[in-house]
Amino acid sequence: MSDRILLAHGSGGTLAHRLVEERFVKPLLNPVLSKLDDAAVVDFAGRLAFTTDSYVVNPIFFPGGDIGRLAICGTTNDLAMSGARPVYLSLSFIIEEGFLLTDIDRIISSIRETTEEAEVKIVTGDTKVVDRGSADKVYINTAGIGVVPEGVSLSGRNAQPGDKVLLSGPIGDHGIAVMSKREGLDFSTKVESDCAPLCEMVAAMIAASPKIHCLRDPTRGGLATTLNELASQSNVRIVIEEERIPVRDEVLAACEMLGFDPLYVANEGKLVALVPASDAERVLAAMRKSKYGKEAVLIGEVKEGSSRVVMKTSLGTSRLIDMLTGDLLPRIC
Template sequence: MSKLDIKNGLIEMGHGSGGRASATLIEEIFVRHFDNELLNQGNDQALFSIPAGRMVISTDGHVITPLFFPGGDIGSLSIHGTVNDVAMSGATPLYLSASFILEEGFPLADLERIVISMAKASIDAGVPVVTGDTKVVERGKGDGVFITTTGVGIVPDGINISGDLAKPGDAIIVSGSIGDHGIAILSSREGLQFGTTIESDSAALHTLVAEMIAIAPAIRCLRDPTRGGLATTLNELARQSNVGISIQETSIPIKAEVKGACELLGLDPLYIANEGKLVCIVPAEDAGQLLAAMHKHPLGQNAAIIGNVCEDAQQMVVMKTAFGGSRVVDWLAGEQLPRIC
C-alpha cells in the first residue's frame, strides 16, 4: 500500500472509493490512532461480549464550525457528546462507532489532528472507537469534516432515568457553570476577546454520573443541556414529564466572563450550548447528599440546586429573576448560534 503524505496531502475522491486509497487512509490515520483490538479486526463491524441487561444506544452528528476552538475540536467533541448522551441514561458507556464525511480538498494534516484528539478523548474516557466508516464528497458539497458518533452502554440494575419521570417537589441540579461552550465557539468564530480566552467546557460526564447514581440511585432525569441550552432542556423535561419547573436566576452558576460576554452580545446564557454540563432532577430528600458528592468530582465542583419541579398542566418553565420578578423561560425559538456542535 502506498503511503499517505499526511503533511502536505489533501483528501481526494479516491479516499472514499472503498478501494486501495480508502484502505490506506483507514490504516494510516484511523486504525493507527484509534488502535484497539476490536477495530484492528478489520471487519465492517466490531464484535464484543455483553452481559444480559439493559442497553442504551445514542447517536450524534457533529458539524461544528470552526473545527478547532478553545478547549477542544470536532474530534474531542464528537467523543464527549455521545459518551454524554449514553451516560444521561445512567449507563456505563462501552463502545463507540465513528462515521466521517470528508470534503474533497480537506488537509490530511487537519484530519490527523482531529483523529488524534478523538483518540485521546476516547482513551481518556475509556470508551474505544471500535468501528467506523469514511465517505468523501466533492469540494463544495460538504464543509471539511462531519463526524457522526454512536455509542452503546449498559444501564446498572436498579437505575431508571428518563425524561418523563420528574415529579412535583423534585429538586433540579445543574452540574456547573452554563454557557461556556457556546461563548467559546462564538468568540473563536468572530475573533472576539473578552479579557481572557473563554474555553469550551467539552468533557465526558460518565464518571460524574457513575458517582451520582451510586449516591442517589433514585435520580429521575439526567440530560446534558447542549443545543438550545439550559432553557430548552428544562422545557423538554417539563413537557416529557407533564410538570412545571421553577428556577431561581441567582442560583444558576455562570462565569463572570461568560456573563459579561452575553451582556455585551445581547445573548441569554440560558439558551447557550454546553458540552460538559448536566441537568439532574432528583427527589428533594436526596438533593443535599447528591450535591455534596458532585462537589467532590472535578466536573461537579460548581454544581448547584437551581430550582424545583412543580405541578403545571401548562408545562411552563418559570424563573425568579435576580430583581425579584418572574418570567417564563420559553423554548429556544429560531436559531441563536448555528453549528455549535
C-alpha cells in the same frame, strides 16, 4: 505524496486502506477494531442503551475542544443521561476533498484522548470523501451503546413535585467559545468550551443515589430549553432562581455584546439532574467531587403544575422561561 485528502482517499482502493489503517485504526487500536471486519462483533450483557449523533461544528477547532472531542463527548453524554455506562462507539467521517491530513491527525489524537478519558472503545467506523464544496471541511457521526446498571431508570418523564434541580456548573461556555472564533464575529475572550465526557460523574451520582429521576445535558437550546423539555415530559412546573444560576463573567459579557441570554446558550459538558429532596445533598456532593462537577449547584425545584418553567428574578419577580425560538446561532455542535 499530497498533504491533503484526495477523492481517491474515499475510493476504497489502496490510498483509502492506507488512510484508514495508518491514521484511524493505529491511533485508536483495540482488539475489535483491529480485525477490520464489516461489522464489529462484541460481547455484551445487560440492558442496552443505544444512541447516535452527527457533528458539524464550525469552526472544527475551537478554544477548549474540537470536533473530535465533541463527537465523543456528545454521544457518550447522551448515553450517560440515560444512566448507561458507555461501552462501544462507531466513528464515521465525511471529509471534504482537500482537507489537511495534519488536521485529521489532530482530530484523531483528540478522539483518542477523549475515548481514553471516557473509557469507551471505538469498534467500527467508516470514511467517505466528497467533492470540494459538497461538505464543509469535515463532518463526524458517532453512534454508541452503553449498559444500564440494574435498578437504574432515568427518564425525562420521571420528575416529581418536590424534586430538587441540580446543575453541574456555569452555563454558556461552549456556545460562546465557538462563536468567538466564528468568521466575521471573531472576538477575543478567555472562555473555553466546557466540552467534556460526563460518564464518570454520572456513575458517581448514581452510586450516591440510585433514586435520581432525570438527567439531561443542556446542549443546543441551553438550560432554558432542557428544563422546558423536562417540565413538559413530566407535566410539572420547574421553578429556578436566577441568582443561583452560575454564569462566568466572560460569558455574561459576550452575551451582552451579542444580545444573547445565557439561559439559551449551548453547553457540552454540563448536566441537569432532578433528584428527590432527600437525596439532593448526597448527589450534589458526589457531583462536586468529580472533575467536571466542581461548581455544581442547586438552582431550584420541581412543583405541581403544568409543563412550565418559571424563574424567580433577582428583583424578586417571576417570569416564564420559554423554549428557544427562531435564532441566528451558527453551527455549534
